[in-house]
Amino acid sequence: MASNRIIKHLDRLLLDPNNYRFIDKPEYKEVPENELDDSRVQQRTLNFLLGKNNANIKDLISSFTTNGFLDIDQIQVKAVGEKFLVIEGNRRVATLKYLFNEFKLGNDVGKLKESDFKSMNLVEIVDEDPVQHLVSMGLHHISGKKRWNAVNEVQLINDLITKHNKSEDYICDALGISKVKLRRGIRTLNLIQMYKDSDYGDQFESSMYTIFESVIASPDIRNWLDWDNNIYTVGNQTNLERLFNWVSETEEIETDADGNERTSKQEPIISQYRQIRDLSQFINDPQAIKRMEDSRNITEGYAYSDVIGENRLKNALTNIKSEVQAAFNFSEHLTQEDYIEVEKLRSKLDRLIPNSESKVVINDKLMSSYFNSIINHFDDVFIHTYRKLKKIKVKNLSKVNIFAGGNNMGKTSLLEAFYLLSQLNDLNAFLDLEKYRGKFQNDFNAKWIDKNFIDAFEIEGSFNEVKTSLFLSKETTEENIEKSGYLNTINAEASVKDTTLNSSIHLYGNKEAELRFSKSKILCPATFTSPYRYNHTLLKKAHAYAIEEKYFDRVIDFIREHLDSSIQKIEMINVEGESRFVVTSSTINEVIDITKYGEGLQRVFEIALLMVYSRNGIICIDEIDSAIHKTLLIEFTKFIQQTADTFNVQVFLSTHSKECIDAFIKNQYHNEHLTAYVLKNVEGEIKCKYIDGNRLEQLVESINFDIR
Incomplete structure (x- = not known):
């Protein structure tokens, strides 16, 4: 792909009506090249880019009028007849077109001069490679700072796969994204397309992307839908329609005393992605689901289910554990009256433990294994990234595998990668490794983990003849949690065949970490x-x-x-x-x-x-x-x-x-x-x-x- 530096008048630039910023809009239609110069097409594209009351370009208007037009980022174009189609820089060009019109009307445009509109420095792309063009846009708007909406990002990735036959590995390497993000995005896009094809499709907005993404991320809801992760189909169409109803505005026909009918609109039951996490906890409780549908309120369904009682119990046990430790730390201050109170509390706690269960020892190593039997262990493992190890392929694994090499070659990290992948989304395995890496004898230090967890971990392999993967990342949670002393959240997403397992642990600087998961599995016992x-x-x-x-x-x-x-x-x-x-x-x-x-x-x-x-x-x-x-x-x-x-x-x-x-x-x-x-x-x-x-x-x- 070659390029030339050219200077052209603003009026000779055509905005791109097929820009990926627009594909999520209901009124978007792909425009063929012979209609790019149509005045109605260009006006519609300009309106898309400006937004209502110029909301989409207010930052650029302020920048251009205050500083003038600074030719820092290249505006890329390609020749279309006698004019030039903007490939990169559509929002900036749209802003200049708006300000040029203001200039011609005699309105104040700040430091901008007429020459800024009539002599624009451009980069003309010659013999454009369409794949390279998509990758270039992806680097700007997916991996870079100028982010598109998530649905637009995924559409570009999907086009690279479906229209240009590019592999997952090629796209991940070219755009600098993980395979977990790529696959989750493609699955989400397919679910969104099903929604667009439904009776509620005209209600889709970009902000709904995270709702559908959360559906894809929930194993319980995927099972409820009978979702196939490999071919992106839903087996239970009835439940799919119910889900679409919950996330959409609906109409209800009411009849008054005189027999007259009138239509009233009802807000969606689910309008935020966080509510999908609540829904997943009682999705298999028919009575709670019916309660939610009848009331059009997810809180009603949640409160009606057994989940609320279970959560209160878990929270109570967590508080007991924390407060007992505090009482133990300051036990030298106990008085005789305090001892009597402690005895009463102990009596209550004793009654929580049935005699028939108090002596049962559960072997959780066996209880939580994904496989009923292990015929073959690991055949191969590919470490996308783990500490200093990058793109390491370990193949032809056998019964006993010896790793040799000099100091600081990553041998220990390699062993840790095998250990972590075998434990899937059990974050306790990760915490154990961090504890011993940091040489902490007792509890680990959350601040130390937060500081030393820098890059995400991504590992995949074949175990017991089944594909499996693990992705660990650190990010600031968007959950509604207590933020006092909050540091960060470690997230784990593991997959085995068509099962996805998620867990997370919230790190705090002033209290114990909070581990959260709906289901935790391991591939096998590991030490x-x-x-x-x-x-x-x-x-x-x-x-x-x-x-x-x-x-x-x-x-x-x-x-x-x-x-x-x-x-x-x-x-x-x-x-x-x-x-x-x-x-x-x-x-x-x-x-x-x-x-x-x-x-x-x-x-x-x-x-x-x-x-x-x-x-x-x-x-x-x-x-x-x-x-x-x-x-x-x-x-x-x-x-x-x-x-x-x-x-x-x-x-x-x-x-x-x-x-x-x-x-x-x-x-x-x-x-x-x-x-x-x-x-x-x-x-x-x-x-x-x-x-x-x-x-x-x-x-x-x-x-x-x-x-x-």
Whole structure:
């Protein structure tokens, strides 16, 4: 696409009646090129751009009359006959046309001079590429500062797909947008088109976009509509018509005492996107929906449903938790009367817990899994962006996956990406990683997370032969929440096949974070272990699980055989209210805390327990060889592979050690189930290259190959 600098009179410029600013207007019709110069078309386009009482250009009128016309941003045109069609800069040209008319009428136009209208500096586009033109507009009005309405942005994206056959990856790279935003926008646009085709279609306005977007974002409402995310169809047309009725103005015919009929208009039940979130909470409650329709009031439906009681209970429990902590912090001020009051409160709380349920332990790791069974784990993962990792494709994943590379190559970040994707919209997984990254021993610091969460995370992959993705972002919420001390909101949007899962957590500088979700799922159980991060709570759960699975003795046998033959048993005991692992040895009279033993033994103990706890899931082991002597590596790597087979665990691990990589090959345990990867900096970008286990075995044995 070539361009020339030209100077032309304002009167020779044609405004673009097919500008994407107009496509959401009911009166918009596409204008063919041979009608662009029609005076009625140009006047209608000018009126669109000016708005009522010049509302759309007041900022430009003020700027031009105060400062004159500053030729900062290029006005791009292309020749159409003897005139020139404005490609970029329609609003500025419309403002100048309005002010030129004022100038000819003798009205004040500030610093503007006649030469500003008669000798305009323009850029003429020659041999225009229509795709490049759309991308250029997208960069200005989607990714840039001069934003269009959301519906106009999505229409441009849709045109690139449907009219120019451009792929999602091409559009995301060209416009700098995420695939999540692209797909959500296209789905929303299709729902809007259904609305435009309905009896209520003439009521559509750009401001309604967020309502339809919220519908698409709600799994419960999508299920209620029987919406297909892949082909953009609705299976339940009756419910679709009901939804369109709720978001539209309706007419009702009333008959007076004399039998005369009159028509009255009723406002929409839903007029804000926030109300869609309320609706989603009782969409499957027919009685509450009927109450809402009869009253034409969403609050009536919400209050009639069980949701209001559940929310009040949750809020009450949240307040109890917060206030109990405050009372505990200042317990030294308790008086005898206070103790009596606390006893009364405890009695009430005890009555909330039925005896039949007080001893039930729920394994939430299994309860919240998306899949009933795991046949294949991760086959491949594509990291669009996660911390310093950009566009990293990790393919041909196998049972055990080894990631090698130098310092600061992103090995830990890569393991974290696998862990986060496996946990979908469970934001607790993200908070756990942030907690240990920030080296917080107890509760995390919300201000620290807010400060250090800079760029959004986007990861996708194939798990159990199903496509899945995760998008984490930080933004200021538009929900009606308590804003005192509010910092920001972390949003998670995950998808598995045709299921979308959303959750969010509001961060505050002066109180606990608020986690919100309608439904939370995980792909599979997952654990993350590092020599620099210690999770005592998780280790206690893993210990109990290993005993339940009757594998704990196997762990102790391995430690006794390869690390310390004097160890008789390792058990958990309560020491002054705190659970501790202690070791009984044939060479020491007293039991001693496991932390008195070497780091290597502790590391083997932790990894082994977490392997069992990750049953039917994944484990991410950072710096696996840390503190473990090289003479133990062959036996320990074999133990890991055997345990992975026993409990159906996919292993992801990082290492700096050539000896560790060699150990996996030399232990001769199913090398065909190994895949090794190396992370390297190639011209300023981190790249990931792989080599399969059998090939790695040949190289190690023949030339002492070092993948690092």
